[in-house]
Amino acid sequence: MSVHLYVRSSFSLLDSTIRINDLVHKAKQYGYRSLALTDHNVMHGAPVFLRACAKEGIHPVFGLEADCMYHDEIVPFLLLAKDNIGFSNLMKLSSAIASGTGHCTAEQLIESCRHCFLIVFSEGGWFDSAMISENREEVTRRLTIMKEELPPFDVALSYMDAALWKARNSMVKRICSALSIRTCALNLIYYLDEEDSESYRIMRGIGQGRTIKDQSLPLITGRSFLPQQAMEALYESDDLARTDEIADQCRADMELEKTGLPVFDTPQGVSSAQYLTQLCIAGLKKRMNGNVPEQYIKRLKYELDVIVEMHFEDYFLIVYDFIRYARKQSIYVGPGRGSAAGSLVSYTLGITQIDPLKYGLLFERFLNPERISMPDIDTDFPDDRRQEVIDYVYRKYGSEHIANIVTFGTLGAKQVIRDVGRVLDIDKRDIDMLARMIPNTQKITLSEALRQNARLAQVVNAERRYQKLFRIAQKLEGLPRHTSLHAAGIVMSRLPLQQVVPVMQVEEGMATVQYTMEHLESRGLIKMDFLGLRNLTI
Known part of the structure; x- marks a missing residue:
């Protein structure tokens, strides 16, 4: 048996034609028990990969191909998470790369190797040129330096279907044996079937702005997803067995600590539940001009009990706070839309301007204790002042706790x-x-x-x-063709975001989470929509 430990998906934007669901299905067809996903510097695909593997009964191995500034060169390294601590380290490393210069430092790489396997590329790695020129002394020198400077690592042997590379790999393997460095089989996979090499070439041309007449856009073959029999025909048994050994020790399952909303800073140290109740009672009296009917008292108590039981009191306080800020700044706020209009709590806090009892609106359409779901209050602002409210929230809760949500142009x-x-x-x-x-x-x-x-x-x-x-x-x-930002939504987190999800920098300023909207709720993140409406702009 063997395991493919290196696969780029289409989330390595314009550098792979592989759809994750197709990849995992093909692995199942070929009889693989385990499979790795190792996108280039990013981890957009991790939650999709997890679900696809669960559906097909495949053991997922989570990895990252990370570019590193190593001895004044940009050198790729492969990291595979042994456990969830390792997965968290990959998230932090990807965040550092995707939020900065596009590569990490050697120190960041070494720090991230805790609870991870480190694999050094031969083809495409730090000693690639020495390997191509068959300079045994230089390959030995560089491997010796890496052994002294880096945590324990394996050296990848790739491209074994080419006779010239097979000879080079044989030389590298002998050097590694003399240095007591282990080797493993690593077919680099950018597309599923060999016939896809042409489509992959065109995709790279899209990303690089080149045409097929450009000699720097060659047809790259030998990067397809091979069945086990083909791998056994190309690689030596001990290098294949090592891939199984590595995969068996990779047990990350993405079951990380979930986050929640930031804790609202209440006055005089009262609890969020107490403060919310006080605000609602005061707001209800104001709405009813001091004459509160019994049914309103009962409805308010019921809603508050549900909100506190579901631990959403901070959510309402946060929304109340930024709407109050907007009104103080003379920023128009919409009257409320959607199921939130069925909440008396929202009405008493001034989040909505619609009396739900007067119009027979149901609270359960907004929050139902029998069907656990996140609250969703869409708030409308003038499109030319929406950013002021977001900036207020960003300043109040901090750059590590607020982020945009990534979307993909396709x-x-x-x-x-x-x-x-x-x-x-x-x-x-x-x-x-x-x-x-x-x-x-x-x-x-x-x-x-x-x-x-x-x-x-x-x-x-x-x-x-x-x-x-x-x-x-x-x-x-x-x-996917390029990254973009969700038109209205941002996420807020009690924990620093990089402990919860990988982030990236799409635009200057606020960070962006690397996972798309449908994968955020499972991490405890709640989306808040700040909608900009032109008809509120004066």
Whole structure:
């Protein structure tokens, strides 16, 4: 048996054509028991990978290919988490890389190796050039330095399907044996099937702004997901066995400490529950002009009991606080929208301006103690002053506790035609003509476009270059193209965010969590929507 310990997914943006669900399904088909995900400097795909492996019954190995400034060179290293402490270290390392210069320091790398396996690349690593020139002395010198400076590591042997590299790997293995350094089989995987090498080349061209006429955009072969029989034919048994040994010791499952909302700073040290109750009682009296009907008292007590039981009192206090700030700054605030309008607590705090009892609105549509779900209050501000409120929250709770939420721009139907056509060096007028023929329907696919527009299908079928364009474009369609920010949402955390999720810097200022919105609630993070409306702007 063996395990693929190096796989880039499409979350290594424009540097892999692999969809995670397809990857894990293929591993299951090939009879693999374990599988690693090792994206380049980022960990966007970790929660997707965890779910996919659980569905297919595959043991997940979480890793990171990390670029490091090592002896004045940018050198990639591979780290694999042995346990959840190791996984946390990978999150912190990825956060440091993706929030800074795009690489880590040697000190950061060494610190992150605690509870992780460290694998040193031969091909593409620090002694790559010496290996290519078959300079045994220089390879030995560099490996000796690494052994002295770094934690214990394995050396990866790759690209064994090429005869020249096989000889080089044999030399490296002998040197490692003399230095008592272990080696392991590591096929570098950027695409699933060998036939995808062409699509991968085009994808790299999109990312690098190059065309197929550019000699610096070669066709890279031998990077596909090989079955076990093929691995056994290429690598020596002890190097394959080492991959099993490493994978068996990697037991991270992402069951980390969950966070919650920051604790609201209440006056005079009263508890959040007490302060919320005091505010609501005062607010209700004000709303009712001092004459509070019995049904309002009962409804308020019921809602407060539910909120306190579900530990959401800080949530309401935080929202109350930034809405109060906005009003003090003469920033218009919307009257409330969605299920939050069914909350009397929201009404008494001034979060909403709608009396839920008057209009027969149900609190259970907002918070239901029988169905545990996070509260979701959407707050509207003028689009030209929304950022002022976010800045207030950012200042109050600190940069380690507030973040944007990442989203991904994808290779949609029109976009992928334009991108692939440009790399294939097709005339821009022809690309524009094809793109215009794709219906302006949201989330339409190229297959649907060809079915809906007979003229488009006719034009494509008439020329081989268009057939090639659409064949490659359909393979890349839907893959993430670039990072962006959620239009309205931010997350808040009681714990420092890097203890909870990996973060990155998408824009200057506030950090951005690397996981998309649907994976945040399981980490205890609550999304708050600060919506900017043009019709509130005066």
